[in-house]
Amino acid sequence: MNKGLGNMLLETVGLKKSFHKGKVTIPVLAGVDLSVRPGELLAIIGQSGSGKSTLLHLLGTLDAPTAGEVHFEGRRIDNLSSSRRDKLRNRHFGMIFQSYHLLPELNTFENVLAPLMIRYSTWGYMTRRHKYRDAATELLEIVGLGHRLKHRPSELSGGEMQRAAIARALVAGPDLLLADEPTGNLDHQTGQEILELLCRLNSEQNLTIVMVTHDTGIGAIADRVVRLVDGRLAEARAPETRTTKKRIPA
Amino acid sequence: MYKLLLCCRYLRTRYIALASIISVTLGVATMIVVNSVMSGFTTEMRNRIHGILSDVIVESRGMDGFYDPDRHMQQIAEVAGDYIEGMTPTVIVPAMLNFEFRGHNIARQVNLIGIDERTQSQVSDFEEYLQHPENRKAMSFQLREGGYDTQDHQAGPEAQPRTQMETAGWEHRRNWAKWQTMQTSSYQTRWPVEKQVAQQQAAGTQASVTQSSGQLPIQPPPLLSSAEKTTASTISGPIDPFAAAAPQGPVFDPAKEQHPGLVLGFALGSIRDDTGTDKFLVLPGDDVKITVPTNGRPPTASSCDFTIVDFYESKMSEYDAHFVFVPIRKLQKLRGMYNESTGIGWVNSIQIKLKPGADGNEVREKLKKIFPHQLYNVVTWQDKQGPLLAAVQMEIVILNILLFMIIAVAGFGILATFLMIVVEKTRDIGILKSLGASRRGIMGIFLGYGLMLGAVGSGVGMALGLVFVDNLNRIADFVSWVTGQPVFDPSIYYFEKIPAIVDPLMIVWVVFGALAIAVLASVLPALRAAMLHPVEALRYE
Numbered sequence: 001m002n003k004g005l006g007n008m009l010l011e012t013v014g015l016k017k018s019f020h021k022g023k024v025t026i027p028v029l030a031g032v033d034l035s036v037r038p039g040e041l042l043a044i045i046g047q048s049g050s051g052k053s054t055l056l057h058l059l060g061t062l063d064a065p066t067a068g069e070v071h072f073e074g075r076r077i078d079n080l081s082s083s084r085r086d087k088l089r090n091r092h093f094g095m096i097f098q099s100y101h102l103l104p105e106l107n108t109f110e111n112v113l114a115p116l117m118i119r120y121s122t123w124g125y126m127t128r129r130h131k132y133r134d135a136a137t138e139l140l141e142i143v144g145l146g147h148r149l150k151h152r153p154s155e156l157s158g159g160e161m162q163r164a165a166i167a168r169a170l171v172a173g174p175d176l177l178l179a180d181e182p183t184g185n186l187d188h189q190t191g192q193e194i195l196e197l198l199c200r201l202n203s204e205q206n207l208t209i210v211m212v213t214h215d216t217g218i219g220a221i222a223d224r225v226v227r228l229v230d231g232r233l234a235e236a237r238a239p240e241t242r243t244t245k246k247r248i249p250a
Numbered sequence: 251m252y253k254l255l256l257c258c259r260y261l262r263t264r265y266i267a268l269a270s271i272i273s274v275t276l277g278v279a280t281m282i283v284v285n286s287v288m289s290g291f292t293t294e295m296r297n298r299i300h301g302i303l304s305d306v307i308v309e310s311r312g313m314d315g316f317y318d319p320d321r322h323m324q325q326i327a328e329v330a331g332d333y334i335e336g337m338t339p340t341v342i343v344p345a346m347l348n349f350e351f352r353g354h355n356i357a358r359q360v361n362l363i364g365i366d367e368r369t370q371s372q373v374s375d376f377e378e379y380l381q382h383p384e385n386r387k388a389m390s391f392q393l394r395e396g397g398y399d400t401q402d403h404q405a406g407p408e409a410q411p412r413t414q415m416e417t418a419g420w421e422h423r424r425n426w427a428k429w430q431t432m433q434t435s436s437y438q439t440r441w442p443v444e445k446q447v448a449q450q451q452a453a454g455t456q457a458s459v460t461q462s463s464g465q466l467p468i469q470p471p472p473l474l475s476s477a478e479k480t481t482a483s484t485i486s487g488p489i490d491p492f493a494a495a496a497p498q499g500p501v502f503d504p505a506k507e508q509h510p511g512l513v514l515g516f517a518l519g520s521i522r523d524d525t526g527t528d529k530f531l532v533l534p535g536d537d538v539k540i541t542v543p544t545n546g547r548p549p550t551a552s553s554c555d556f557t558i559v560d561f562y563e564s565k566m567s568e569y570d571a572h573f574v575f576v577p578i579r580k581l582q583k584l585r586g587m588y589n590e591s592t593g594i595g596w597v598n599s600i601q602i603k604l605k606p607g608a609d610g611n612e613v614r615e616k617l618k619k620i621f622p623h624q625l626y627n628v629v630t631w632q633d634k635q636g637p638l639l640a641a642v643q644m645e646i647v648i649l650n651i652l653l654f655m656i657i658a659v660a661g662f663g664i665l666a667t668f669l670m671i672v673v674e675k676t677r678d679i680g681i682l683k684s685l686g687a688s689r690r691g692i693m694g695i696f697l698g699y700g701l702m703l704g705a706v707g708s709g710v711g712m713a714l715g716l717v718f719v720d721n722l723n724r725i726a727d728f729v730s731w732v733t734g735q736p737v738f739d740p741s742i743y744y745f746e747k748i749p750a751i752v753d754p755l756m757i758v759w760v761v762f763g764a765l766a767i768a769v770l771a772s773v774l775p776a777l778r779a780a781m782l783h784p785v786e787a788l789r790y791e
Contacts, residue, residue, distance in 0.1 A: 063783075101788065117251035
């Protein structure tokens, strides 16, 4: 593994974001400089309302910064056209959310396949569907949902839904997984299982993960933990404390 | 792919949206039914009018008509012979029809048409509307022995049988003559004084005889075949045969002889009751009296007896209730439109049948050049029935506009429902965007959804409409049965059934219009969905 070596996968330079409420401007991020190395599991810890989700949205190009830049693999991405950003999200980023965000009309299997359906035209998808079905089935096996392919999200438990969301985020083969409080809605035990899964994916498949959370305990499994305080980052721990992660039973 | 999948899933799971397109369904079904029925009516009516009228008509503006129809026809043939298939002269004159029914003198105002029975059928469907099968092949003004249709030959087997027609013809005439003889003899024994009075009046002014004898409680039957009555100068009313006939010529025996033949409009001689059964007032074989204005100045009334030889039933109530056909020569003589020395008469119109594909307007313009406009009126059959056809056409247009508005109103229903669904699906839209769906893709979902809803709505509507049209008469009967009100009264149109013609092009337009409205209604919600900010959408609870 080449952690900490080579170019940064994702970088932000002086990222600022402020929201307007009427005439009042509320600054949320006041200049964030963040670097994500390929293959690392980075945890961003912050209080509720500290702007962690906003930061994640900016990283995932779901939102545009007020000032500053976001670079992905050395190229600036925050000022891309909306269709280029759509493509980037579809091909290079995977996202998981606190409230899972599965599409209620589709079953587990279809939810997982959604990014691929979005990527290709109907014809393009139909010609490749056997390959993708196999890939999706395999991924669902990996996340431990091989038995619940045809269930609707409403029939799944919270943990199962998050597993499905992880499978969906990974099916398109992203370079980076952005996780927005993935355990926030889960009980402790289930949350731990999800974290283990993310750790395993990180270590086994060398998946780069950026996870924001308000739970400092969860931050302990990460390769690197940064703190978001008052819209700025504070490095909380050195990246080499990899051993901490090993303590968590996998 | 996801668009299609989500469209289908939304379609299956959002019943509220399906409810919103019921109005589209009903609108489409109604439009198809209304248009089919209207075009059925129009086509039926046009066909009938066209069948009754000839393609082009040259008519005189004056009551006198024009002299020598053969020379006129020759002129017409010289100018437009290439377009013309057949021509026939006619005399059309307003007249009064009298006949007796159970002692009541029944009078009708009619359009008397003198026709040449040999050439009339060349220019119109005249013969097809007659009630005797032989007359439909070759029309004759001679009374047939029997064999008149007892079943309406134009309607299906469901039509009520016309049992009274079984005896029509000579059989009926003989029975009638026998009964008349009995009546007359009993009348003579019972009313000797009245008879004398009638005789005296007959000897006096003949015009007053007509009036006074018409007021008698039981009018003695006109049994005279008076050859001299055929000239217009001689005016004669019903005359007591035993008083006046003897010196004038051989006795007319109604059991063996007939007056000049006459074809009576069906509705003139019968009354249709609520069940659709025709009650006949007169039958072929009965005598009627026709009174026409003569060609004199001023015109005087001229009367003559005719024997009904057939009924004319075009199913256009306007025509069936007014048309009476008699031999043209007879009518010419009756009106003084016949020159005995030359054997040439006057007519007041020439009916022209065009070859298939010939343009009536073109022929009309050609003929207008050779006939002075002040004296001759040249019209096509459409000109003649222009107002009626135009009125029906306008009705169709207005109905279509109104019905399309119903679908447009349904469009606003779809709009509202869709906006609601977009709000409900806000989070899903955010999810799709986070997965990399483009704005166009999001828009496509909702436009596609609108299209699918429109397709389902108009498809079901189309099926409903077609099934409705197919079972139109059964449904009409059912509604009549439930409400007790006749939905379709055959006596108004003389159609047995509601006619309907399904025009595939019309269906395509209606369905296409409904689809367009459904898609248009979903444009705004789709735009709204596409413009949603992904982060706002994801945060939406």
